[in-house]
Amino acid sequence: MLTDLAAAVGPANVLTGPDMARHARDWMGRYEGQPVAVVRPGSTEEIAACVKIAAQHGVPVVPISGNTGLVGGTMTKGGLLLSLERMNRIRDVKRDAKLVIAEAGVVLTRLHEAAEKEGLYFPLWFGARGSAMLGGVLSTNAGGSNVLRYGSTRGLCLGLEVVLPDGRILDLMSELHKDNSGYDLKDLFIGAEGTLGIITAAVMKLVPAPKAHATATVAARSLPDALILLNRMQEATGGKVEAFEFMPRTYSERLREARPDLGLPFDHIPEVTLLIEAATTVPSEAAPDQNGDIPLVLTLETILAEMMEAGLVTDAILARSEQQRRAMWARREAAAEIGVGLHPEVDTDVCLPLDRVDTFLTRAIQRVETLDPGARTITVAHLGDGNLHFTAYPTRDEGQLKDRVLEAIEDVVAELGGSFSAEHGVGLSKLPSMRRRKDPVALDVMRMLKRALDPQNLMNPGKVIP
Amino acid sequence: MLTDLAAAVGPANVLTGPDMARHARDWMGRYEGQPVAVVRPGSTEEIAACVKIAAQHGVPVVPISGNTGLVGGTMTKGGLLLSLERMNRIRDVKRDAKLVIAEAGVVLTRLHEAAEKEGLYFPLWFGARGSAMLGGVLSTNAGGSNVLRYGSTRGLCLGLEVVLPDGRILDLMSELHKDNSGYDLKDLFIGAEGTLGIITAAVMKLVPAPKAHATATVAARSLPDALILLNRMQEATGGKVEAFEFMPRTYSERLREARPDLGLPFDHIPEVTLLIEAATTVPSEAAPDQNGDIPLVLTLETILAEMMEAGLVTDAILARSEQQRRAMWARREAAAEIGVGLHPEVDTDVCLPLDRVDTFLTRAIQRVETLDPGARTITVAHLGDGNLHFTAYPTRDEGQLKDRVLEAIEDVVAELGGSFSAEHGVGLSKLPSMRRRKDPVALDVMRMLKRALDPQNLMNPGKVIP
Numbered sequence: 062m063l064t065d066l067a068a069a070v071g072p073a074n075v076l077t078g079p080d081m082a083r084h085a086r087d088w089m090g091r092y093e094g095q096p097v098a099v100v101r102p103g104s105t106e107e108i109a110a111c112v113k114i115a116a117q118h119g120v121p122v123v124p125i126s127g128n129t130g131l132v133g134g135t136m137t138k139g140g141l142l143l144s145l146e147r148m149n150r151i152r153d154v155k156r157d158a159k160l161v162i163a164e165a166g167v168v169l170t171r172l173h174e175a176a177e178k179e180g181l182y183f184p185l186w187f188g189a190r191g192s193a194m195l196g197g198v199l200s201t202n203a204g205g206s207n208v209l210r211y212g213s214t215r216g217l218c219l220g221l222e223v224v225l226p227d228g229r230i231l232d233l234m235s236e237l238h239k240d241n242s243g244y245d246l247k248d249l250f251i252g253a254e255g256t257l258g259i260i261t262a263a264v265m266k267l268v269p270a271p272k273a274h275a276t277a278t279v280a281a282r283s284l285p286d287a288l289i290l291l292n293r294m295q296e297a298t299g300g301k302v303e304a305f306e307f308m309p310r311t312y313s314e315r316l317r318e319a320r321p322d323l324g325l326p327f328d329h330i331p332e333v334t335l336l337i338e339a340a341t342t343v344p345s346e347a348a349p350d351q352n353g354d355i356p357l358v359l360t361l362e363t364i365l366a367e368m369m370e371a372g373l374v375t376d377a378i379l380a381r382s383e384q385q386r387r388a389m390w391a392r393r394e395a396a397a398e399i400g401v402g403l404h405p406e407v408d409t410d411v412c413l414p415l416d417r418v419d420t421f422l423t424r425a426i427q428r429v430e431t432l433d434p435g436a437r438t439i440t441v442a443h444l445g446d447g448n449l450h451f452t453a454y455p456t457r458d459e460g461q462l463k464d465r466v467l468e469a470i471e472d473v474v475a476e477l478g479g480s481f482s483a484e485h486g487v488g489l490s491k492l493p494s495m496r497r498r499k500d501p502v503a504l505d506v507m508r509m510l511k512r513a514l515d516p517q518n519l520m521n522p523g524k525v526i527p
Numbered sequence: 528m529l530t531d532l533a534a535a536v537g538p539a540n541v542l543t544g545p546d547m548a549r550h551a552r553d554w555m556g557r558y559e560g561q562p563v564a565v566v567r568p569g570s571t572e573e574i575a576a577c578v579k580i581a582a583q584h585g586v587p588v589v590p591i592s593g594n595t596g597l598v599g600g601t602m603t604k605g606g607l608l609l610s611l612e613r614m615n616r617i618r619d620v621k622r623d624a625k626l627v628i629a630e631a632g633v634v635l636t637r638l639h640e641a642a643e644k645e646g647l648y649f650p651l652w653f654g655a656r657g658s659a660m661l662g663g664v665l666s667t668n669a670g671g672s673n674v675l676r677y678g679s680t681r682g683l684c685l686g687l688e689v690v691l692p693d694g695r696i697l698d699l700m701s702e703l704h705k706d707n708s709g710y711d712l713k714d715l716f717i718g719a720e721g722t723l724g725i726i727t728a729a730v731m732k733l734v735p736a737p738k739a740h741a742t743a744t745v746a747a748r749s750l751p752d753a754l755i756l757l758n759r760m761q762e763a764t765g766g767k768v769e770a771f772e773f774m775p776r777t778y779s780e781r782l783r784e785a786r787p788d789l790g791l792p793f794d795h796i797p798e799v800t801l802l803i804e805a806a807t808t809v810p811s812e813a814a815p816d817q818n819g820d821i822p823l824v825l826t827l828e829t830i831l832a833e834m835m836e837a838g839l840v841t842d843a844i845l846a847r848s849e850q851q852r853r854a855m856w857a858r859r860e861a862a863a864e865i866g867v868g869l870h871p872e873v874d875t876d877v878c879l880p881l882d883r884v885d886t887f888l889t890r891a892i893q894r895v896e897t898l899d900p901g902a903r904t905i906t907v908a909h910l911g912d913g914n915l916h917f918t919a920y921p922t923r924d925e926g927q928l929k930d931r932v933l934e935a936i937e938d939v940v941a942e943l944g945g946s947f948s949a950e951h952g953v954g955l956s957k958l959p960s961m962r963r964r965k966d967p968v969a970l971d972v973m974r975m976l977k978r979a980l981d982p983q984n985l986m987n988p989g990k991v992i993p
Contacts, residue, residue: 157882202707213705216682231968235946238912239679239878241668241718242948242957242965243991244973248714252707269762296735299809301765343765412705416623446704480701482708491708499708502697506980507710513979514972525709 062118069110074101092136103147105261113228124255126194132488145196159267165196181267184211188394202252204484206304209445220264221247226515255521271340272347275361276386280331280376284419305445306336319399396441405458412483415447428469448483487525496527528584535576540567558602569613571727579694590721592660598954611662625733631662647733650677654860668718670950672770675911686730687713692981721987737806738813741827742852746797746842750885771911772802785865862907871924878949881913894935914949953991962993
């Protein structure tokens with residue numbers, strides 16, 4: 062197989078042995094794979110050729126792009142790791158149509174830069190944007206901080222190019238906003254984590270670049286009070302809140318411990334710290350008034366002042382410069398990194414109806430403490446979407462205890478109508494949850510679809526579907 | 528089979544013979560079906576029972592809801608028509624979560640009313656809203672006039688309940704804004720026109736009700752000038768344009784002919800008549816100022832005045848009351864009705880990239896006239912989405928001529944990167960287009976999915992997939 066692959070993509074692009082280290086191991090060091098080789102095709106046709114060669118040899122194919130995943134979705138023992146890193150062309154940016162056509166190996170930051178040049182914004186934004194690639198974010202339907210305003214990756218994708226398990230190329234590269242010519246195939250591949258085919262390129266929406274931001278770090282008494290702030294700001298701006306991030310006391314304490322260099326915004330640690338950001342594209346809301354104040358910022362300032370008056374907000378700092386804004390975001394985006402340092406851990410990525418997030422936190426913390434008195438929990442959330450990264454740190458590194466803690470948390474999620482998987486994907490790490498929690502009929506339909514498209518079970522086998 | 532069905536849903540809900548007339552024939556009178564019976568189940572469980580009974584007898588099942596479709600999607604000869612009309616419960620409206628949970632037989636107008644009571648809006652709006660039902664609009668991924676701002680039906684759906692071809696109930700009734708627990712099954716059933724299962728209920732998003740509208744009928748010189756108006760209004764309002772409807776001279780002439788009672792807005796017929804509507808939920812943009820003027824309306828008025836000054840707009844009328852606004856909409860919403868009166872016709876529902884709509888119209892009219900000098904064409908469009916209803920009326924009622932006219936129009940669509948099917952679905956009427964125009968690999972994937980979920984080919988067979 063390696064000879065055939067070398068003929069297809071060039072010997073320099075077939076890696077084996079120690080050369081595979083960078084790809085075989087995930088960035089957190091949790092999953093250590095043993096691929097037969099890493100292949101780095103440079104075109105859609107080369108990807109198709111690799112998939113056909115692997116199929117002829119009955120070898121599984123596992124796609125990998127930026128290797129920033131959190132669920133072990135690219136781990137393989139015995140499979141061929143197909144890296145998209147050479148599929149790194151931005152094929153076109155269309156300013157008037159507000160879209161970008163890019164290959165799966167383009168890093169998000171490059172999409173941000175390409176959009177900015179045209180006065181536009183690519184609204185997929187999270188900590189790993191400097192490494193994460195388009196193919197990976199599509200395959201996991203990644204979320205991030207701007208979902209509240211612009212939707213998940215799925216909602217930003219207009220068209221898709223996919224190499225199917227049989228090596229054929231499925232061209233769904235539509236640039237249209239309406240297209241009802243048959244089944245919605247595109248959305249089947251988005252979020253399928255490479256188990257139904259390999260996403261090789263996509264047409265992604267861009268939005269007008271904000272002309273001004275209003276960003277604040279806010280200290281609040283409680284989560285319900287925080288939601289009042291969100292509602293007031295949404296009403297006053299007509300839905301211009303782009304991010305509403307929730308960092309309770311547990312998060313701030315861990316941040317101080319792990320990243321003292323980032324500082325804390327207030328001289329005390331409040332029960333709830335929020336990062337709220339709104340943005341406008343309307344010139345009259347973005348241009349400084351006669352006092353040099355930006356109207357959108359004034360709106361946020363007025364609402365914060367009213368809420369402080371009413372005792373719902375206890376402190377607030379407005380970002381007065383891009384530097385201050387970046388510093389506020391740095392404290393939020395340290396989340397992935399500061400979580401990785403503690404062991405043993407049980408991490409979750411859950412979604413709840415917005416009005417049940419508070420109940421979830423109370424109940425989940427209570428159940429964890431009942432099971433394991435002394436266990437620590439840390440939460441950080443995209444509160445505007447009801448999406449929480451709730452992590453428990455048990456006192457003992459015992460598999461059985463960790464399982465019970467996870468099940469207890471997921472019990473609460475299920476009781477409140479939530480999902481055990483919000484934005485990180487399923488991969489390997491959430492397979493037990495899929496088995497226990499997913500509706501059996503839905504699981505069965507997933508299996509029927511998988512069998513139909515990948516009868517040999519060679520596309521990222523053993524992921525997503527238990 | 529009829530005995531079994533009568534036992535499952537009650538004899539009064541199994542219609543045969545002349546009682547089936549209302550369901551068997553489509554509203555335009557184009558498709559005359561011959562179902563074995565019409566069954567009207569009253570619950571999801573009853574629907575599941577009917578599907579199982581039909582499967583036991585090897586009889587196809589064809590769902591029907593409001594019977595407002597335009598593509599013959601509910602026509603059947605020998606199948607069982609399963610009417611969703613008794614599935615008409617609004618199960619819940621959640622004001623804070625901004626969603627409605629409703630069954631497939633709920634008429635859209637009832638959703639509009641239910642939302643309005645909570646200060647919310649259900650943003651799916653088109654002429655047939657008084658008859659069209661939720662199940663049908665989901666099954667065809669219907670569009671309408673507000674897609675520009677709020678997206679198609681697909682984008683408004685959070686959760687779905689489906690009866691599968693084998694009679695099992697698939698419960699995807701999520702109320703969450705993020706849920707990545709496995710494949711995106713929901714979007715596979717949306718737009719599948721009942722060929723993969725029967726949609727029985729859904730969780731649909733609501734949005735804050737607009738506090739003010741700014742609506743105008745505008746006379747413009749050309750389509751490119753019209754797009755300048757759209758861009759200026761979008762920039763000035765930050766994307767608050769809800770509808771941007773395009774009615775060229777051919778449309779206005781037909782309107783005057785078929786519905787003289789509706790009147791025409793201007794004393795002459797301009798090349799291009801536009802209906803533009805923006806809406807705001809922001810109190811400060813909706814409240815009358817000291818002169819009694821509404822800021823959002825002033826914004827539109829200012830832009831129109833500037834464009835008249837520049838000669839891009841030749842005339843404009845602002846709606847000064849809800850009655851005037853309704854009159855403007857009545858002229859646009861007469862489209863379906865005034866088109867039906869002329870024969871023979873070749874109607875299309877195409878989507879183009881926005882910057883190619885003008886080229887499409889020029890080329891398509893030219894090719895139709897070359898094929899059939901004297902043929903008439905009428906266009907009406909959701910211009911903001913690039914979605915045109917372009918209809919040709921050949922001079923002779925010959926199948927071969929009509930086919931050639933259709934192919935000539937679709938050639939232009941294909942040349943310009945468009946889709947032959949934007950928002951009406953495929954049904955029977957677009958099957959030839961699917962055969963000729965759809966990517967063969969995509970068609971093959973559709974067939975694989977259909978076989979996987981409906982191996983007996985009993986769910987609305989012969990529709991969507993050629």
